[in-house]
Amino acid sequence: MEIEIISKETIKPSSPTPQNLRIYQMSFFDQMMTNIHVPNLFFYLNKSNCIDQQDIAAKTQRIKESLSELLTHFYPLAGRFKDNAVIECNDAGAEFTEARVNGFLSDLLEKPDLDSLLPFIPYELKPSKDLTIPLLYVQVIVFKCGSLALAISTSHKFADGRTASNFFKCWSAIARGCMDESMLPRYVACSINIPSMDPSTALPPVDLDFAPNCVTRRFIFEESKIAELKTRVASTIVPKPSRVEAIAALFWKCASAASRKNLGLPTRPSAMAQAVDIRKKVSPPLPETSVGNLFAPIVVSTEEGELDLPRLAIQIRKAFGFSLHGEENAFSKILDAGKEYSKISSNDDIDFYLCSSWCWMSFYDLDFGWGKPIWFTIPSVRAKNSVALNETSSGKALEAIITLSAEDMAELESNEEFLEFVSINPSIA
Template sequence: MTTAMEIGIIARQNIKPSSPTPTHLKTFKLSLLDQMVPPTYIPLLLFYPTSDHHRARQLKKSLSETLTRFYPFAGTIKDNAFIECNDNGACFIEAQVSCLLSHILNEPDHEVLKQLLPINFESPEEGRGCVLHVQANYFKCGAMAIGICLSHKIADAATLTTFIKTWAATASGIGDESVVVPLFNAVSMMPLKDISIAPPAVEIKQHKSVTKRFVFHSSKIAALKAKVTNNSVSAEVEHPTKVETLAALIWKCAMKASRANLGISTRPSALYQNVNIRSRVLPPVPNESIGNFVGSFIARTSEAETELHGLVAELRKGILQFCKNAKRVPLIEDISVILKPQIEAIGLLCRDDVDFYACTSWCRFQVYEAADFGWGKPMWVTSANPTCKNMVILLDTKDGDGIECLVRLTEEDMKVFVCDQELLAYASLNTSIFKTG
């Protein structure tokens, strides 16, 4: 059982850019995709085994210098159309944690861990003043956790990683060659539209849901990929990726749990998969480009199809079709390849006769390598709770070979899901961080 954890705020300040933003950069326009994103935050937690208050000073000084490059992150979002780059700064909180780090990492509970974040990222109202919030948490044992919440209005996971890489390189003083120069070119590719009010929220039925963490070690992933390959008759899945394989397994087991609780054997299902479009659109977008460069596709099953290799084939078919469409014409001329799956997903969310799941992968962003502030890579990197039921977040393990999955389902479905023997043949439920690669 996770030890109770109390957080005491010991300092709070706004970190302003080390140099003022030039007058001609005071208004930063959001792109169309930025406008379409709800006003939420991307949460991230970085855990380090040792710390001291000198490191806090180092973090704040380097953050100030980094904000000069990432100047919109020190501003305020206005009317879902632009960011006022007023140099108000990022909110930086320092907090004392009542327990030892080992007490919460032996059996991580993401409901507890979200206390280490600077704001309630699920509430767009709470953090409306700042684009960026940071919280440095000091544990009794001397360890530290850095909680980061960056507005989704200007950032996707790739943008957050780019920012962390530059901030960490600045803090460690390893040289300008490791400092990323951000590109603010999103609006030129996806021009601003007249959307002065945020897109209306979709009314979704609320269900009591719970998040569980599953760890897939490299040997288990290899065995699962081999199983898919051996059972597949399609050349399309001859070499399934780790993400495809694990997304399909979780999808399959979640469907089985839902159908078992409903007392039925068949039911349509769909999986919404996010895609980093930077290398997939015409022309390609540089990795340093800041903003929401995220597309998606929807994979579907027939009412009875739950074979693992069949689900992998559907996911592969979805990404291949997405890539084909994305390279058809320049993005600035036709953005429908991005918007159509989003609109379709909203329709599926409102239906009661389809099991609808959503998956986001943070794999390949190399956050562990990016987040070395001069005292070594983090011992653990994680996101916070997925906010809605039937959501899945995939993250690399520290060794880069395994994958951690955060899965959020209804309480009823999760009770069945965690007992699925096919799942447990490959996944470990909430393994201690000290035993994870």
């Protein structure tokens, strides 16, 4: 689908940021993040049988006006990085693009092609050391049928998944006129007793492997198959595995098997990492609306060759279910986890996998007043050996976006145990 850019403009906060809020001190966790923009794509179906250009213009205007008001609360997103420690909240604004595509949303939903979604992203998906670029990019794409796509890319140096989720919730609430004070962002990350890095510290290197020969595929775990998988994964230690634990264990086992087969190795060490939200794991707990990168990169590894699903689930539960309550130095524990992540992820003798879960973020609630999205997805990030999990619109099935080398993907797609539980890229109803 060819995309034509119609207009570009800068959206600034509807009221100036107060002088006392003009300097935003990033937390240690923010400073350690690579400057990469994370894209999110929302698709809205035109339920009318006709195309109303005035209605489309009104929807676009509502998105822009509500964004302008939203930026008064998420004011750092309208600023620019001064260095690796400070955001100047100077109201420079977010970049907003209007575009149209010469295709129909129904065609895209019939057999979603993740590669075809890359032009929908308003900012290219790669790490950058340019501190002058906007922290937020928004693009509205209009289909020939009058349906809309909304692409939002936020800087990961400012926002983790929870922050992005709260940002979207506030945005849609403002658009519908039902904003609640409890939704507003809380800037408390720097109140945690964690030292800041030196402002002159260079941006850390990207920790994701953007291999050019990787392929990305979309898989669906239906509710009934998830129930079967959870039964297969269950043990006396983990009698009721979560959906994410069960799918992560299956992915880890099957992806590792594919790697070993292609390498011709009977055994090979492997590890899996997941970003774990620490807001409720520190003492006292932080509000869910706390802004920033408040997560720990937890790694679990195994030396085994043939991996066993129940044992993998046990390891995942023990590693990712950690608590920092009562820890005298929670920061040291998180820092140690980061060092372990860096050590293992850079070891070429270990198969290293990334699992990210967006299941609890309610992205399907992004309703601007004309209904909820028919599809939300994370476009192909090309991060090798990764799986990103998200709920479908029903909230019962899970979508898995998996990226592997072309050779490993071919093996995964022929793995009988994996195919027992998934549907390969079905249409979106």
